Amino acid sequence: MASQKKDAASNRRGGSLIGKGIVKRFGKKEVLHGIDIALEPGRIYGLIGRNGAGKTTLLSILSAQNPLSLGEVTLAGEQVWENIPAKEQICFSRELTPTAESGIANLKIQHYLKIAASYFPNWDQPFAMKLLGDFQLYEKAKIGKLSKGMLSMITIIVALASKAPYTFLDEPVAGLDVIAREEFYRLLLEEYSATGRTFVVSTHIIEEAAAMLEETIILKDGHVLLQENTEELVASCIYVSGREEEVEQATVGLDVYHKERIGRSVGAMVKLADGQELRADGNITIQPMSLQKIFAALCQEEREER
Amino acid sequence: MQEMLTQEKSIYLQIAEMIENDILREVLLEEEQAPSTNELARLYAINPATAAKGVNLLVDEGILYKKRGIGMFVTTGAKDKIRTKRRQSFYADYIERLLGEARSLGITKAELIRMIEEEGQEG
Numbered sequence: 001m002a003s004q005k006k007d008a009a010s011n012r013r014g015g016s017l018i019g020k021g022i023v024k025r026f027g028k029k030e031v032l033h034g035i036d037i038a039l040e041p042g043r044i045y046g047l048i049g050r051n052g053a054g055k056t057t058l059l060s061i062l063s064a065q066n067p068l069s070l071g072e073v074t075l076a077g078e079q080v081w082e083n084i085p086a087k088e089q090i091c092f093s094r095e096l097t098p099t100a101e102s103g104i105a106n107l108k109i110q111h112y113l114k115i116a117a118s119y120f121p122n123w124d125q126p127f128a129m130k131l132l133g134d135f136q137l138y139e140k141a142k143i144g145k146l147s148k149g150m151l152s153m154i155t156i157i158v159a160l161a162s163k164a165p166y167t168f169l170d171e172p173v174a175g176l177d178v179i180a181r182e183e184f185y186r187l188l189l190e191e192y193s194a195t196g197r198t199f200v201v202s203t204h205i206i207e208e209a210a211a212m213l214e215e216t217i218i219l220k221d222g223h224v225l226l227q228e229n230t231e232e233l234v235a236s237c238i239y240v241s242g243r244e245e246e247v248e249q250a251t252v253g254l255d256v257y258h259k260e261r262i263g264r265s266v267g268a269m270v271k272l273a274d275g276q277e278l279r280a281d282g283n284i285t286i287q288p289m290s291l292q293k294i295f296a297a298l299c300q301e302e303r304e305e306r
Numbered sequence: 307m308q309e310m311l312t313q314e315k316s317i318y319l320q321i322a323e324m325i326e327n328d329i330l331r332e333v334l335l336e337e338e339q340a341p342s343t344n345e346l347a348r349l350y351a352i353n354p355a356t357a358a359k360g361v362n363l364l365v366d367e368g369i370l371y372k373k374r375g376i377g378m379f380v381t382t383g384a385k386d387k388i389r390t391k392r393r394q395s396f397y398a399d400y401i402e403r404l405l406g407e408a409r410s411l412g413i414t415k416a417e418l419i420r421m422i423e424e425e426g427q428e429g
Contacts, residue, residue, distance in 0.1 A: 044353060185351040193344045193354050211317055211352040231356060235316055290313050 014041045015076020017062060017090070017166050017198075023070035024057055031057055033222045034071070039200065041165065044192055044212055046230065047202040048295055049219035055202045056094075058219065059168045062200075063092035075166070088121050091164035095171060096151040098143045105144030109154065112143055113161075120162040128161035134183065148175030156184055159199075160191055168200045173208075181205070185212055210234070210291040220299055230291065237294045241267035242284035250279050258297035269297040317352055321360030326369065326388045329380055336385065340370050340378040367391070 017039040024032040032054050039045060039062075049055050060066040062073055064080045064087050073080045080086045098105035104112060109132070117123040132139055135153040146154070152175050159169050173181045189212060192199060200217075203209050210216075216233055218225040226233070240247055244266045251270055259268040269289060270278060280286055289297075309324050311317060325341075328334040341349075346357035361378055364370040369384045381387070408418055 182351065186348055189347050189351060189354070193347060208351075211311065211350065211356065214353045214355055230353075231316060231318070231359075288313055288315065 014089075014165050016040050017073070017075050017080075019058075019062055019071065019073045021071035022058070022061055022068050022073070024054075024061060024066070025069045030069075031222050032061070032068075035222075035224055037062070037217065037224060037227065039166065039198060041198050042196040043198050043214045044188070045198070045200045046206075046209055046213035046216045047200055047219060048204075048206055048216065049202075050299055053219040054222045055219055056170055059092050059170055059200065059202065060094075063087070063090045063166075063168060065092055065094075088119070089164055090166040090168070091120060091159055091162035092168040093155040093159035093162070093170070093172075095174070096143065096154055098146075098151070105142070107143050108140050109137060109143065109146075110139040112154065113139075113158070116158045116162070120164055122163035124161050124163050127163075128157055131157045131160060131187070134187070135180070149177065149180060152176050153180070156187070160187060163195070164197070166198050166200075168202075170202050171204065172201060173203060173205055181208060185209070188212070206292040206295055207290055213291075216291065218295060218298060225298060233294065234289070234291055236272045237289045237297075238270050238272070238278065239267060239287045239289050239293070240270050240278065240280075240284055241265060241287075246284050250284055252279075254278070258300050269294065311350055311352075317350075318356050318359035318363065321346060321350070321352075321357055322363045325360070325364060326392075329369070329384050330388055332385075334380055336380045336382045338380050339376070340364075340380060342377050 019035060019037040022032050022035040022037070023030065035058060037058075047055050047059070057066065061068045062080075064073065064082070067081065075086045075089060078086055080090065096104065107115075113128055117125065117128075129139075135150075135157070137150060137153060137157075143151070143154070152172055156169065156172050159167050159172070173184055176184065185208070188199060188201070191197065201209060201213070210230060213230045215227060216230045217227045240251060243264055244261070247266045247268065251268070254276060255271045255273070257269040257271065259266060272278070278286065309320075309327070311320055325334065329336075334340060340361070343354050343357045343361055346352070346361070347354040350357070361370060365372060365378070367387070368381055369387055370378045371381050373379055404418075
């Protein structure tokens with residue numbers, strides 16, 4: 001317990017992971033368009049975005065698994081690319097895709113974990129074995145025989161057991177049933193409380209994870225649309241509905257997203273900036289919004305009818 | 307502390323309210339230890355920083371106090387403090403909403419008073 005407390009303190013002291021002007025091109029296609037991002041030690045970040053927004057590419061660049069076309073990534077001020085001591089501090093536990101070509105389909109779980117362990121100096125083997133038990137996985141099972149949910153469990157085990165100060169999980173709950181998802185959230189929070197490691201979790205099941213995420217990063221079409229404290233973001237977004245004129249009047253000069261009309265009534269999301277208030281005097285309904293709804297409103301913005 | 311979280315208000319406020327409810331209902335007694343930030347985080351699957359914000363709100367209001375190195379405890383007199391506070395916000399929280407809904411339904415003040423009195427007789 002004492003050593004865990006020390007771990008927590010030293011992890012929280014460590015340097016920030018910073019990406020500046022990250023551009024990534026695959027051939028002629030540019031998928032990341034100059035991303036600036038700062039990840040501080042001792043936080044849980046949520047990375048959300050639609051399919052194809054660039055989440056996996058961004059995580060692979062931040063963990064130096066993929067080269068960038070322009071820009072730089074630094075950890076505590078040092079370049080991460082081709083810097084083994086820096087790379088050992090960052091674990092990107094990728095989604096497993098056991099195809100014939102990748103060669104991992106024939107590996108047993110225990111061998112796959114052994115390979116993963118070799119990348120991380122702080123690898124915790126007893127913890128990995130305990131997690132295998134928690135998820136009721138058999139260490140001698142072949143990767144190629146596992147279901148989608150079981151493959152997700154393996155990526156979770158690698159992420160947690162890596163003990164890397166910066167750990168990225170790319171859709172860790174894909175294919176997991178609700179019990180296993182809740183088990184994962186519990187395990188992640190326990191590990192976070194005990195060690196103060198930084199986690200970045202990308203997910204499409206936004207609502208379940210929302211309360212766990214200290215900060216939310218929304219990626220849209222290769223840009224960072226926003227990075228904000230989750231609680232403040234949720235508090236700043238409200239859903240306003242009622243007669244069109246009254247909604248218009250209440251929201252003059254405010255940022256309005258994803259307006260929807262039915263007959264005379266209008267509903268829209270309003271994002272209040274610091275110090276802004278809604279002029280809610282009339283007959284309009286004001287409701288809080290979930291992170292998932294906020295995300296949907298922000299990302300559907302352009303489809304608004306004129 | 308087994309209520310479920312809703313989306314109606316900020317999570318840290320709900321955490322503070324649930325601890326208050328437990329104190330009002332004597333699930334949690336004065337001078338007893340309150341659940342820790344990490345316990346709350348695990349139970350509700352929320353970020354420990356959010357749980358801490360809720361707990362600290364109660365510390366600021368003198369409902370919980372910190373024993374160094376041990377944890378958070380319920381202050382003597384916390385129950386009265388919560389009652390006083392909730393009485394003060396009762397009008398804004400309940401009466402205003404009741405009156406607003408009654409107005410849009412065309413229920414008169416006299417009718418409203420009669421409903422309350424009848425309820426009193428039955429109970």
